[in-house]
Amino acid sequence: MRVLLVEDDRVLGAAMRDHVTASGHAVDWMQRLDDAELALSTVNYSLVLLDLNLPDGRGLDLLRGLRARGSDVPVIITTAMDQVAIRIEGLNSGADDYLVKPFDLSELTARIAAVARRYGGSASPGIVIGAVVVDLGRRTVTVDGKPETLTAREWRLLERLLARRGAIVTKDEIEEALYAFGAEIESNAVEVYVSRLRKKLGRDFVVTSRGLGYQVPA
Amino acid sequence: MRVLLVEDDRVLGAAMRDHVTASGHAVDWMQRLDDAELALSTVNYSLVLLDLNLPDGRGLDLLRGLRARGSDVPVIITTAMDQVAIRIEGLNSGADDYLVKPFDLSELTARIAAVARRYGGSASPGIVIGAVVVDLGRRTVTVDGKPETLTAREWRLLERLLARRGAIVTKDEIEEALYAFGAEIESNAVEVYVSRLRKKLGRDFVVTSRGLGYQVPA
DNA sequence: ATGTTGGTTTCAGCCTGATGTCAGGTGGGG
DNA sequence: CCCCACCTGACATCAGGCTGAAACCAACAT
Numbered sequence: 262m263r264v265l266l267v268e269d270d271r272v273l274g275a276a277m278r279d280h281v282t283a284s285g286h287a288v289d290w291m292q293r294l295d296d297a298e299l300a301l302s303t304v305n306y307s308l309v310l311l312d313l314n315l316p317d318g319r320g321l322d323l324l325r326g327l328r329a330r331g332s333d334v335p336v337i338i339t340t341a342m343d344q345v346a347i348r349i350e351g352l353n354s355g356a357d358d359y360l361v362k363p364f365d366l367s368e369l370t371a372r373i374a375a376v377a378r379r380y381g382g383s384a385s386p387g388i389v390i391g392a393v394v395v396d397l398g399r400r401t402v403t404v405d406g407k408p409e410t411l412t413a414r415e416w417r418l419l420e421r422l423l424a425r426r427g428a429i430v431t432k433d434e435i436e437e438a439l440y441a442f443g444a445e446i447e448s449n450a451v452e453v454y455v456s457r458l459r460k461k462l463g464r465d466f467v468v469t470s471r472g473l474g475y476q477v478p479a
Numbered sequence: 480m481r482v483l484l485v486e487d488d489r490v491l492g493a494a495m496r497d498h499v500t501a502s503g504h505a506v507d508w509m510q511r512l513d514d515a516e517l518a519l520s521t522v523n524y525s526l527v528l529l530d531l532n533l534p535d536g537r538g539l540d541l542l543r544g545l546r547a548r549g550s551d552v553p554v555i556i557t558t559a560m561d562q563v564a565i566r567i568e569g570l571n572s573g574a575d576d577y578l579v580k581p582f583d584l585s586e587l588t589a590r591i592a593a594v595a596r597r598y599g600g601s602a603s604p605g606i607v608i609g610a611v612v613v614d615l616g617r618r619t620v621t622v623d624g625k626p627e628t629l630t631a632r633e634w635r636l637l638e639r640l641l642a643r644r645g646a647i648v649t650k651d652e653i654e655e656a657l658y659a660f661g662a663e664i665e666s667n668a669v670e671v672y673v674s675r676l677r678k679k680l681g682r683d684f685v686v687t688s689r690g691l692g693y694q695v696p697a
Numbered sequence: 698a699t700g701t702t703g704g705t706t707t708c709a710g711c712c713t714g715a716t717g718t719c720a721g722g723t724g725g726g727g
Numbered sequence: 728c729c730c731c732a733c734c735t736g737a738c739a740t741c742a743g744g745c746t747g748a749a750a751c752c753a754a755c756a757t
Contacts, residue, residue, distance in 0.1 A: 325754080353705075353753090365567070365577075412704060428617030434589070448707050449744080456746055471715060471743060472631030473618060479626075630715055666718050667733080674735055689725070689732060 262307040262377060266290045267297045267320065268339075269312065273362075277310065280366040281373065294319055301327065308376055309336045310369075311356075313347050321347070321354055328355040333400040335376045339364070348441040355413050359441055388423060390477060393462050395423065402462065409461050414439060418454050422467065427479030429470050480525040482591075484508045485515045485538065486557070487530065495528065498584045499591065500642055512537060519545065526591065527554045531569055532580075539572055546573040555590055557582070592616065606641060608695060611680050613641065620680065627679050632657060636672050640685065645697030647688050 264286050268274035271292075278290045289304070291297040301309075301323075309327075313320040324336055338351040339360045348359050358372055387396045392405045397420065402409045411419065421438040422430055432451050439454070440446055455467055455475060467475050482504050486492035489510070496508045507522065509515040519527070519541075527545075531538040542554055556569040557578045569577060576590055606613045610623045615638065620627045629637065639656040640648055650669050657672065658664055673685055673693055686694045 329754095350753090367576075371576075414705075425617065428614075428619065446706085450706065452744060453706075453746080455744090460746090469744070470618070470628065470630075471713090473634065476618075632716070664717075668717060670733060671717075671735075674733090678735085687733070 262286045262373075263304065264288045264373075265297065265300055265304070265306045265309045267294070267309065267311045267323070268292065269314075276366065277369065280369060281310075284370050284373065286373070294323060297323060298326070301332075306334055308373065309334055311336055311338050313338050313340045313344070313351055314362075321350060324351065324354050324356060337372055337376065345441060352417075352441060353413060388426075390426075390466065391463065393466060395419065397423070404462055411458075411461065414454055415458055415461070418451075418458060419462075422475065422477045426477055429474045429476045431474040435475070480504045480591075481522065482506045482526045482528060483515065483518055483522070483524045484528045485512070485530055485541070486510065486528070487532075494584065495587065497642075498587060499528075504591070512541060515541060516544070519550075524552055527552055528587075529554055529556045529574070531556050531558045539568060542569065542572045542574060588616070606644075608644075608684065609681070611684060613637065615641070622680055629676075629679065632672055633676055633679070636676060640693065640695045644695055647692045647694045649692040653693070 264281055266274065266277055266281070266288055268277060268290065269292050274290055274292065278288045281288050286308075289300055289306075291300055300306075311320055311324060320338070324338070327334065327336070335357045336355065337358045337360060338348070338356045339362055340348045340351070341362050348361075351359060357376060360369065360372060387394050389395075394403045396402070400416065402411060402419075417439050418435060421435055435451050436446060439451065455469075459467055465478075467477055469475055482499055484492065484496055484499070484506055486495060486508070487510050492508055492510065496506045499506050504526075507518055507524075509518055518524075529538055529542060538556070542556070545552065545554070553575045554573065555576045555578060556574045557580055558569070559580050578587065578590060606615070612621045614620070618629075618634065620629060620637075635657050636653060639653055653669050654664060657669065673687075677685055684695060686696060688694060
């Protein structure tokens, strides 16, 4: 994989670059946003590691710009412990996953591996569930052949459910996947998103097990 | 999977053991390091849960010894919130993942599942009882290959019975497992749920011992 | 500034199926 | 043969889940 690392801290950046390189990926390390933007416009990356603590704090703009341009490259953001708000905003803006500083480098590789697995690199055959075809790599869904569009949160929910297809996934589990750790939710948001997914993908796409959780049939 | 749990705290240890057992794994719980060493030298575990707060603080030595001997069994370490240094050292010494106390039990199962997935072994192989196959981790059951759905209470009952497969479980024991402590019940609810389980999983799945309790054959 | 758009979050009322209870039936054991 | 423990179909209840709509919020256009 080709990875773009955007991190202004020299020590941390170097450590991350070395670690990711050691995991067998090609890393381009940019310390400034405009360099990163330039790199993104010229190279096709398979993953972006984005620090949201950049001095000018405009890391989010880069992410938004990416998504606005229709790019679906996976983005993992890093934030400091206390920046829950920023983290949430990052997820809302289309980030795929996040890491809280200080994080362990092994954790970093784990997340990268997860992303790689999820987006299957070369082969993204498309998962078929009845009339629904999901392509996680390209971020597309079709229902009865007609393309359907999902929002960021809906994707995260769908991914979580498909990651354990056939198994029952608890609400807590989904909540953890949908929202940054530490960010509490004070409503039935999970139910709402399940409802939305059903409206788009079909009533029977997700089945409810009262008191246990949700499940997409194997 | 066969899991070695090394934890000196009685309460936490018991809770962890029960939880992991309920996920469908066999657990050996050691409260002292030398017992753990002995167990490791005689049994082939597929996962080790290692507390690094052990009184003599030599949990790390166990880990290092393991790796020195060339063992590649996955190890998840647990440390207290503030012991960042120890955690890092643990990872450097060959741990695969870590949990920061206090952690949530659901988080524990998630990590275990992740480790299991990473090492190819299915997290929950499925318990086989005649025509019935139970996967506690995924919350799925099949009878003669056909999927069957259980309700929350039915799962609780099933888990209780399987946790002591082959042994006779008293009604009181079941009642305690089915209902929150203190919430008493004023009917033959246990009998009713056994009946419902039988209807779904087969008449002979549960055997009655009049006056003693119930048992699922080994 | 102001409005528009699109996503997210919350709320309230409706709906449904899991649950606890009971009553009548079954059968093992003394 | 007669207990008494256990089984099981039926049913009312209500917690848990569903969903339309409104409030909210950030980004963007006017």
